[in-house]
Amino acid sequence: MDKILRFEKAPTLKDLEGLSVNGGTFEIGDGFIQKNTIVMNVPDTFRFTTKIEVYSYENGICDLIMSQFLTRGPELWEMGDAFYRIGFNDEGNTEQQLRYLCNELINRGLVDWVENDA
Numbered sequence: 001m002d003k004i005l006r007f008e009k010a011p012t013l014k015d016l017e018g019l020s021v022n023g024g025t026f027e028i029g030d031g032f033i034q035k036n037t038i039v040m041n042v043p044d045t046f047r048f049t050t051k052i053e054v055y056s057y058e059n060g061i062c063d064l065i066m067s068q069f070l071t072r073g074p075e076l077w078e079m080g081d082a083f084y085r086i087g088f089n090d091e092g093n094t095e096q097q098l099r100y101l102c103n104e105l106i107n108r109g110l111v112d113w114v115e116n117d118a
Contacts, residue, residue, distance in 0.1 A: 003080025032067040032074035
């Protein structure tokens with residue numbers, strides 16, 4: 001089972017203020033997976049363009065995901081799997097920043113880890 005970082009309620013851009021990975025910050029824009037959402041372009045990742053996105057389901061549930069544009073097209077990772085993926089060939093710096101971001105969201109009471117039983 002994958003671990004999902006799920007928001008308690010749909011976040012606002014203000015909720016995510018001050019969070020950063022490799023200098024990228026959250027803004028309203030288009031992710032690789034979802035358009036017109038809260039997204040962070042993560043610079044200086046190994047090989048592939050990387051984004052952190054707020055993914056909203058039709059029922060109002062929102063998850064934080066990582067997406068990358070691979071040679072075969074866009075792909076997404078639940079946050080539980082994203083740490084290894086973003087930290088590949090990076091000596092752990094980007095991975096540690098992403099872990100800090102997730103922990104800060106938990107500390108702010110915005111998200112919780114849930115199991116994906118799908």
